[in-house]
Amino acid sequence: MSNPLFDLDTLKAELAGHNPRAILSAALDYFNNNLAVSFSGAEDVAVVHLASRLKPGINVFCLDTGRLHPETYRFIEQVREQFDINLEILSPSWQELENLVRSKGLFSFYKDGHSECCGVRKVSPLRRKLSTVGAWVTGQRRDQNPTRSVLDEVELDTVFSTPEKSLYKFNPMAQWTSAQVWDYIEAYELPYNELHSKGFISIGCEPCTRSVLPNQHERAGRWWWEDVTKKECGLHVGNVHHEK
Numbered sequence: 001m002s003n004p005l006f007d008l009d010t011l012k013a014e015l016a017g018h019n020p021r022a023i024l025s026a027a028l029d030y031f032n033n034n035l036a037v038s039f040s041g042a043e044d045v046a047v048v049h050l051a052s053r054l055k056p057g058i059n060v061f062c063l064d065t066g067r068l069h070p071e072t073y074r075f076i077e078q079v080r081e082q083f084d085i086n087l088e089i090l091s092p093s094w095q096e097l098e099n100l101v102r103s104k105g106l107f108s109f110y111k112d113g114h115s116e117c118c119g120v121r122k123v124s125p126l127r128r129k130l131s132t133v134g135a136w137v138t139g140q141r142r143d144q145n146p147t148r149s150v151l152d153e154v155e156l157d158t159v160f161s162t163p164e165k166s167l168y169k170f171n172p173m174a175q176w177t178s179a180q181v182w183d184y185i186e187a188y189e190l191p192y193n194e195l196h197s198k199g200f201i202s203i204g205c206e207p208c209t210r211s212v213l214p215n216q217h218e219r220a221g222r223w224w225w226e227d228v229t230k231k232e233c234g235l236h237v238g239n240v241h242h243e244k
Contacts, residue, residue, distance in 0.1 A: 044139025
């Protein structure tokens, strides 16, 4: 259970502008084993590394949509073997997935948007996982997308909270830039997804991700056929202020 003394407004003020280690430490102080760290198989490996140093054996989860790049699968296994973590791989409901593919095929998102497919492959298994914890940790940063420009270090997760239970989300990398994250990866000689060396910055499912050109925004390679304000999969879109 979460700490009964937890007060969101107070903690939000205390953590504003603090470094990732301080934010993760606060998350562990309040939630301990009732906390899980998300890992996408991309540059958020920095969060996983820092969390594992603060709490060896920490619970980490990763969403396997069934459509990830081969490089991402290999990278996930590399992280599992190298870091002191308890890694859980989450899969979509086979019933929901079969129904979607049977009714719309394998590439319906190119025609009617990615929300439905992401709902089945990402949001549904994530909701199942988050129902078992009091808080989770993400690798979100303000510089990743316009929809994340006002991201707080800690927030109430309005997407996955329920009337019966509040869920909190910690974003320790919120104020870091992509350059700072890569400085951290290089400084600690962390493994990284091979796709980063092939022009991929933000990495998701294979059909929905492509490399970007020099000086393009890192999210330009995600769902490139859609408007920039729609480049969220449903995991975080409800937690940014101007989306409310």
